[in-house]
Amino acid sequence: MTAQILVVDDEPRYVRLMEANLLTEDYDVLRAYDGQKAVETVAENHPDLVLLDVMMPILDGITACERIREFSNVPIIMVTAKGEERDRVRGLDVGADDYVVKPFSATELLARVRAVLRRAESNGSASFQQPVFNHGNLKIDFTKAEVFKDEKMVYLSATEYRLLLQFAQNLGDILSSEDLLMNVWGEEYRNDKEILWVSISRLRHKLEDDPRNPQHIVTRSGLGYTMPKI
Amino acid sequence: MTENTIPSDLLNLQLIETLDEIGEIILRAKEIDSCIDQIMKSVRNIFIFDNVVLYLCQKDDHLEPKYARAIGRGRSSETDLAWGETIANDSLQKNEIIIRKEIDGDYTVNRMRLRYFIGLPLATDDEKYGSLVFVRYGGPPYLSDQTQLCEYIARNISLLLDRINLNQTVDSLKHELQLKLMQDDFVATISHELRTPLGFIKGYATTLLREDTSWDDDTRREFLNIIDEETDRLRELIDNLLDSSRLQSGTLRMEFQHMRLEEILKDVCIRAQTFHKNQEIDLEIEKPGITVQVDPARIEQVIENLLSNARKYAPDSKVKITLSQENYHAHIRVRDFGPGIAPDHLDHIFERFYRIPDQTKSTRGTGLGLFICKRIIQAHNGEIFAESIPGEGSIFHIKLSLDLSRNSDKRRTLVLMEEKL
Numbered sequence: 001m002t003a004q005i006l007v008v009d010d011e012p013r014y015v016r017l018m019e020a021n022l023l024t025e026d027y028d029v030l031r032a033y034d035g036q037k038a039v040e041t042v043a044e045n046h047p048d049l050v051l052l053d054v055m056m057p058i059l060d061g062i063t064a065c066e067r068i069r070e071f072s073n074v075p076i077i078m079v080t081a082k083g084e085e086r087d088r089v090r091g092l093d094v095g096a097d098d099y100v101v102k103p104f105s106a107t108e109l110l111a112r113v114r115a116v117l118r119r120a121e122s123n124g125s126a127s128f129q130q131p132v133f134n135h136g137n138l139k140i141d142f143t144k145a146e147v148f149k150d151e152k153m154v155y156l157s158a159t160e161y162r163l164l165l166q167f168a169q170n171l172g173d174i175l176s177s178e179d180l181l182m183n184v185w186g187e188e189y190r191n192d193k194e195i196l197w198v199s200i201s202r203l204r205h206k207l208e209d210d211p212r213n214p215q216h217i218v219t220r221s222g223l224g225y226t227m228p229k230i
Numbered sequence: 231m232t233e234n235t236i237p238s239d240l241l242n243l244q245l246i247e248t249l250d251e252i253g254e255i256i257l258r259a260k261e262i263d264s265c266i267d268q269i270m271k272s273v274r275n276i277f278i279f280d281n282v283v284l285y286l287c288q289k290d291d292h293l294e295p296k297y298a299r300a301i302g303r304g305r306s307s308e309t310d311l312a313w314g315e316t317i318a319n320d321s322l323q324k325n326e327i328i329i330r331k332e333i334d335g336d337y338t339v340n341r342m343r344l345r346y347f348i349g350l351p352l353a354t355d356d357e358k359y360g361s362l363v364f365v366r367y368g369g370p371p372y373l374s375d376q377t378q379l380c381e382y383i384a385r386n387i388s389l390l391l392d393r394i395n396l397n398q399t400v401d402s403l404k405h406e407l408q409l410k411l412m413q414d415d416f417v418a419t420i421s422h423e424l425r426t427p428l429g430f431i432k433g434y435a436t437t438l439l440r441e442d443t444s445w446d447d448d449t450r451r452e453f454l455n456i457i458d459e460e461t462d463r464l465r466e467l468i469d470n471l472l473d474s475s476r477l478q479s480g481t482l483r484m485e486f487q488h489m490r491l492e493e494i495l496k497d498v499c500i501r502a503q504t505f506h507k508n509q510e511i512d513l514e515i516e517k518p519g520i521t522v523q524v525d526p527a528r529i530e531q532v533i534e535n536l537l538s539n540a541r542k543y544a545p546d547s548k549v550k551i552t553l554s555q556e557n558y559h560a561h562i563r564v565r566d567f568g569p570g571i572a573p574d575h576l577d578h579i580f581e582r583f584y585r586i587p588d589q590t591k592s593t594r595g596t597g598l599g600l601f602i603c604k605r606i607i608q609a610h611n612g613e614i615f616a617e618s619i620p621g622e623g624s625i626f627h628i629k630l631s632l633d634l635s636r637n638s639d640k641r642r643t644l645v646l647m648e649e650k651l
Binding site for chain 1: 421422425426428429430431432433434436437439440442443449453456460
């Protein structure tokens with residue numbers, strides 16, 4: 001089966017360059033010119049590979065990669081400019097599989113694409129969760145990082161959103177305070193339970209009909225918290 | 231309430247009011263002199279003194295008087311007065327309050343010869359700022375609650391000095407940071423701007439060089455055109471960088487000669503329309519034959535830059551160039567009918583590295599073009615400025631002095647003098 005590759009760059013000439021070369025290898029090519037469009041295209045078309053530029057308007061490549069990872073494990077190759085080592089590391093940290101450094105030669109690009117596709121194939125095909133998550137009257141749109149309660153958008157801070165994702169991505173699992181603190185705030189906060197309490201309380205006030213009798217984020221005494229399967 | 235307690239209560243009330251006032255003064259103070267003036271005025275209701283001096287440490291650790299007032303007895307004695315410099319030094323060195331009595335001759339004849347000093351260090355845990363000295367002639371000696379009051383004043387002044395010091399440090403750090411950010415930003419922009427065309431050249435060249443595939447003629451031509459255009463862009467960028475740095479260091483040479491401005495403008499327009507067929511340019515010469523003494527290549531560069539900006543920022547708009555004469559000036563107007571420039575940015579667009587934030591991501595550029603234009607026009611003793619109505623377009627005005635000495639036909643060479651930004 002022909003692999004479908006999404007090429008993302010705000011410079012049309014880069015998109016054209018990558019597209020022209022990929023077509024010679026009989027790949028199908030999808031195009032996007034900003035990060036937001038890239039996330040949406042991944043959600044809609046389930047490509048087999050994404051070539052993702054870092055410096056882009058609207059949504060940069062790093063954030064786009066992060067968003068895609070919230071619902072998909074599609075292989076991602078970051079395309080970065082030389083000298084942006086920090087971006088390469090950050091890209092790999094947020095879940096990119098490989099990177100190509102600009103300026104790159106056509107053959108190098110194609111070799112990387114082949115290698116990543118081969119690796120992905122041996123790991124089984126890319127999986128895509130629904131880009132929209134529903135839990136009762138709660139809805140999360142991973143592609144736009146937006147949360148709705150009874151179809152009305154709820155404003156969450158970045159930390160609150162990351163905390164909510166922990167529950168949505170581990171539906172039914174009990175998550176300990178330490179794990180939540182480490183995953184959302186970082187290693188140095190692992191014992192800072194009060195900060196978690198404040199944030200859980202804030203989330204409940206925003207998302208629950210009755211914050212004292214929560215349905216979405218439930219306390220499991222002595223163990224942690226969970227978002228129960230409905 | 232007995233009669234005995236009333237005066238003491240009154241005194242306490244007055245003391246509290248004074249302390250409160252001092253706190254308030256310190257809180258609002260922006261600089262030291264007027265602040266101490268206010269404190270002294272406030273404190274004199276409950277504390278008698280004749281002279282007060284504030285000494286501040288200099289870089290070499292010596293004390294210099296920063297503030298001095300003779301308020302009480304002996305105001306007319308001026309410099310003969312005692313200013314307590316020794317006690318100021320002692321108090322700062324030992325970092326403690328020093329009370330000293332000094333007799334200088336027969337004080338029964340002149341009570342100013344009997345002096346009571348109180349020296350207070352102005353210091354915080356980390357920093358020594360100086361000393362505060364109060365002088366009282368002829369007594370009475372300072373009482374312990376008065377000493378405490380002085381200590382309170384000195385501590386508050388130390389806090390104020392600390393704050394002023396911190397503010398100065400913050401200001402200078404902010405300034406340094408801003409310079410550094412501007413530089414970093416410039417380096418990042420330049421490296422991005424240099425790498426982008428390089429990336430295309432490398433990418434499309436290696437695409438054409440691929441041995442495992444062949445390209446049809448149209449595609450090959452398309453790729454070669456891209457390589458060609460990107461090479462031009464790279465060259466233009468490097469030229470701009472060199473010009474900008476030469477203009478900055480004052481080493482850009484200009485070759486001035488008598489020229490008819492309309493000839494220069496016509497040349498630029500013909501060239502622009504050859505290379506950019508989509509750009510519609512309307513050239514209107516209101517007064518033919520205007521002669522100026524200019525470096526024609528540089529003036530062409532300025533007009534070309536304005537046309538290139540119009541292509542970038544007002545891509546679908548036609549450009550109207552008008553040449554007219556006003557008194558002793560030639561006046562060139564380059565007008566586009568694009569989205570215009572917001573007033574906030576209009577004042578800054580000629581600054582080196584300045585780019586309008588919204589456009590930084592969407593349009594390529596380095597923030598050098600208009601800076602170069604301005605410097606070139608300045609080197610001609612001319613003037614360049616812009617006006618714009620958002621939504622209606624922008625007009626760039628260039629005014630150049632008319633050449634009134636037509637008989638001198640000599641070329642002259644001018645090296646721009648270094649000018650600070």
